[in-house]
Amino acid sequence: DADVTQTPRNRITKTGKRIMLECSQTKGHDRMYWYRQDPGLGLQLIYYSFDVKDINKGEISDGYSVSRQAQAKFSLSLESAIPNQTALYFCATSPSGNAISTDTQYFGPGTRLTVL
Amino acid sequence: QKEVEQDPGPLSVPEGAIVSLNCTYSNSAFQYFMWYRQYSRKGPELLMYTYSSGNKEDGRFTAQVDKSSKYISLFIRDSQPSDSATYLCAMSYMDSNYQLIWGAGTKLIIKP
Numbered sequence: 001d002a003d004v005t006q007t008p009r010n011r012i013t014k015t016g017k018r019i020m021l022e023c024s025q026t027k028g029h030d031r032m033y034w035y036r037q038d039p040g041l042g043l044q045l046i047y048y049s050f051d052v053k054d055i056n057k058g059e060i061s062d063g064y065s066v067s068r069q070a071q072a073k074f075s076l077s078l079e080s081a082i083p084n085q086t087a088l089y090f091c092a093t094s095p096s097g098n099a100i101s102t103d104t105q106y107f108g109p110g111t112r113l114t115v116l
Numbered sequence: 117q118k119e120v121e122q123d124p125g126p127l128s129v130p131e132g133a134i135v136s137l138n139c140t141y142s143n144s145a146f147q148y149f150m151w152y153r154q155y156s157r158k159g160p161e162l163l164m165y166t167y168s169s170g171n172k173e174d175g176r177f178t179a180q181v182d183k184s185s186k187y188i189s190l191f192i193r194d195s196q197p198s199d200s201a202t203y204l205c206a207m208s209y210m211d212s213n214y215q216l217i218w219g220a221g222t223k224l225i226i227k228p
Contacts, residue, residue, distance in 0.1 A: 039124075040124050042219055043160070044218075100148070103148050105216065107159025110157070
């Protein structure tokens with residue numbers, strides 16, 4: 001079984017709809033991240049969480065919110081989806097500790113989201 | 117100007133060639149340098165990790181960091197079709213709480 005799972009894998013929705021993307025991990029890591037990936041732009045950090053009670057905005061948090069329900073679960077919500085949120089979304093985890101630990105991020109398979 | 121610049125490619129080379137992938141950066145505070153590999157329809161995975169300047173070798177892969185020029189490279193020797201993927205560079209420093217700053221990724225195609 002995969003260590004980092006994301007649901008759904010693909011989603012098509014309409015402008016204005018609320019949508020939630022879910023991430024679960026069995027690696028026992030404290031740190032979890034949500035990224036979006038657009039062609040030619042690389043990975044952009046949306047939100048990150050160092051533990052259940054520590055949630056932080058990334059570089060592109062506007063229009064998104066998150067919930068860390070447990071150490072193993074981190075959900076991303078789009079309150080009112082818009083077409084420019086069409087992208088590939090990745091969840092990632094890393095352990096706490098020294099730099100090499102925290103820099104080694106483990107990614108889920110991604111969710112391809114299309115907003116019409 | 118983005119903090120980390122990386123040519124998106126695609127870079128197409130014949131099997132067996134030596135491949136050179138590069139990133140430049142502007143923030144001299146970066147201390148930790150990584151290369152992640154991303155296959156199509158998959159999430160990235162860590163390939164190489166280097167601290168500060170110098171070289172690191174792992175099999176057919178060599179990572180090189182030149183902090184004076186703010187330039188990092190990944191070399192692949194004896195390239196194989198299975199090396200076809202997108203290669204993303206990433207960097208961090210302690211005072212950023214180890215948040216990774218990513219390059220855009222270079223798509224590499226190895227032709228049999």
